[in-house]
Amino acid sequence: MCHLKAANPCDHDAVSFNKSAGMRCKREGKILVSLAILLPTLFAFTGLVFDGGLIATDQWVQQHATDSAATAAALNLLAGRADQMSAVAADVVANGHALGAANVVVHRPPSEGAYQGDSNYVEVVTSDTYGSRFINLFGGLREHPMVTRSVAGVDSVNPGAAIVILDPDPAPLSIADLPTLLQNLGRLELQSLAVNQFELGPILSTVPLLSGVVNGLLQNELLQGVMEATAEILDEVVSNALSLHLPALTAGLEIEGLGCLEVDGSVHVNNTWGGVNERGKCVGIDFGYPHGIACMPLLSTTRLKAEHIRVVGGVDREWCYLPFETGESSPLQANRSPVPNPLEGLPSPLLSGGVGGVSAPDTDIVSVTLSASGAEVVLDEVLGGLSFLLQPLFDTVRDPIEHVLCNTTFSPGVYRSMTVIAPTGGVTFEPGVYVICGKNPVTEISLCLLGPIQAEGVMFYITDAAAFDSAGNFVDEASGDGDPPAHGTTDIVPSVVIAPLLPGGKLTGVNLPGSPLDEMLIFQHPTDRRPIVMECQQLIGNNDLAGTIYAKWGHVLLVGAAAEYDLKIAAGTARVVTLGTTRLAPKNLFSAAQDVFLVE
Incomplete structure (x- = not known):
């Protein structure tokens, strides 16, 4: 008889365990093999991500360096130092961004792009090589070339200027009435x-x-x-005449009196003295007086209207500076970069041979013209x-x-000083250039014109730096380059005093088409700091006062009243005293302010 043996559950469990163990051993073997095969690939991907990140970072750093180099090169172009652009760009990349191995090439004008051929723009191309850290271990590229390009340039940012104030930090000054x-x-x-x-x-x-x-x-x-x-x-x-003995130099440009100065153009002020900007925030050297630009102190009785107002420092009260056209946005821009002197390098009429007529450098003209009744x-x-x-x-x-x-008529030429008194007129200056090479020994004023004189198409050149021989022939004149020495006193006698006192006078600049001296009315030697005083409130006709006044380091004081003048001013400092609305509307403006823009 056959006997069947009952199945033992433990035997079944043992078999299952053995199968499971065998399967587990097989899976672990496959993973190890797969890991061994895929590990280099995983390392390669890791190296790719790592090197890719480093390449992107280095590319960004190099692009930033190229942008900075292009901007620096354009700033040198703006400053008239185009010959230094390549050196500056290379220095910015190598030392400013620690990319000493990079190759920097500067093109002016740019060789490609939207600004190709425009000499107001500079192209900087930086080339370098990235050396891989990991990817080269797995057969990848050992070196990756990096080329970055930037374009920056100079462009105008406002209309031309009617007033340019040049002295960044003028010395104290006071003028008697x-x-x-x-x-x-x-x-x-x-x-x-x-x-x-x-x-x-x-x-x-x-x-x-x-x-x-x-x-x-x-x-x-x-x-x-x-x-x-x-x-x-x-x-x-x-x-x-208006009393002019006011606290001097409360600002690089002062607008005082009672009324408004309107400027049909821009106002550029390089003065660095502080104040507030167009948003009322403190800017410049110091918040309090003196300022870059200031209206009437204490009592706000004056305003300045212009198409554009640009000042390196700040102003006294931002709401005193208004747009030329009602309804437009504020024209004020404070805390800006300075503008170049629009008349830098203006030739002396003596050196350029533009003076003819009388040669009397040792003669002090003192002329008193009587009225008809006198x-x-x-x-x-x-x-x-x-x-x-x-x-x-x-x-x-x-x-x-x-x-x-x-009646008195003067001819162009060279004089030591000119003092002309004409209570009711009768004085005529023939068109041309008048050189005043000294000052009156009694008044210490070089040019003094009192009364409604007629001086159309004239230029008065004030110089204390010219030399003449005993025969009155011009020998030489000191250069006007560089800064003049500081004056030793705050009270300075003006070089020029002009006061028509009665309506009917006329003062217009010289007519020299094609010459840099065209339209020049008063030109003071660049090293002469003396003030120029023009009390012209009686010149009320629109063409009674016209031309250009240039005193690089001097002070110009202009008094006007309810009139429009074809006049522009470039001076170290200036004060305009207005009674009513005085408008400066020159037909030909100074050059516009320019800024640097990164465009590509």
Whole structure:
């Protein structure tokens, strides 16, 4: 009989365990083999990710260095140092970004792209090589070339300028008021010199019998007439001229008085003194006075309107600076980079041979032109002092003498100083260039014009740096390059004082088409710091005052009232005193401000 043996559960479990163990052993073997096969690939992918990240980082650093190099090269282009662009770009890449092995090439103009051929732009191309760290172990590239390119350039950012203030940090300065400045005009030596400069000899010589007698009488009466005319002009100064003795240099550009200065163009101020910017935030050296630009201190009675206002430092109150056209955005931009001198390198008319006519570098012109009534009084007194026999002879020359007393004409040329007093006019400056190479020994003023004179198409060149020989021939003139020495006092006598005092005068710049001196009205030697004072509130016609005033390190003080002037100013510092609305609207503006832009 056959007996069946019952299955033991333990035996089944043992079999299952053995199968499982066998299968597990087989799986572990496959993983190890797969891992052994795939491990190099995994390392290769890891190296690729690592090296790829490093390449991207190095590429970004190199691009940043190239952008910086292009910007630095464009800044040198803006500053007129185009010959240094390559060296500066290489230095920025090598030392500024620690890429000493990189090769830097500068192209001006760019060799490709949207700005190809434009010499206002600079292209910088930087080439370097990335050495792989891991991927080369697995047969990858050992070196990867990296080439980055940037383009930066210079472009205008605003309209041309009517006012340019050049001195970044001017020294203290104070100017006395006009009556104080002119008080020495009444000195006897000046009056006597004025009498001696009346050219009456040729007229009197036509009547020899009369000449000896009349000449003495004329001298005495003319002295009295000149003294009265001078007293009259000084009274006009006291009664009509605005008091100008204000705290000096509260800003590089000051707008004072009562009213608004409107500038049909831009205002550029290189002064670094502080204040606030267009958002009312503090900028510049210091928040308090003095400022880069300031309106009337304490009481806000003035405003400045312009198409664009650019200042290196700050302003006193941002809301005092308004757009030229109502409704436009604020024109103010503070804390900006300085602009170059638009008249840098302007040639001296002496060195360029542009001066002709009279050569009298040792002559102090002192001219007093009498009014018609004043001349009548003088001539009546002379006539009354003559015998009945000589009076008819005097009548034959009376009209020519009166014409000389009431009318004076000056010719272009070289003079040591010019002091011209014309209470009611009668003075004409012929068109051309007038060189003033010294100053009056009594007033210490180089050019003093009082009264409604006519000076159309003229340039007054003020220089204390020219040398002449004993015959009056020009020898040489010191260079105007560099900064002038600091003045030793805060109170400086002006080089120029112009005060028409009555309506009817006219001052317009020289007409020299094609010359850099075209339209120049007053040109002061670049090393001369003396102020220029123009009390022109009586010049109310739109064409009564026109041209360019240039005093690189000097101070220009302009007083205007309810008039429009075809005038532009480039000076170290300036103060404009306005009564009502004074508008500067030059037909030809200075060059626009430029900034550097990274464009590619």
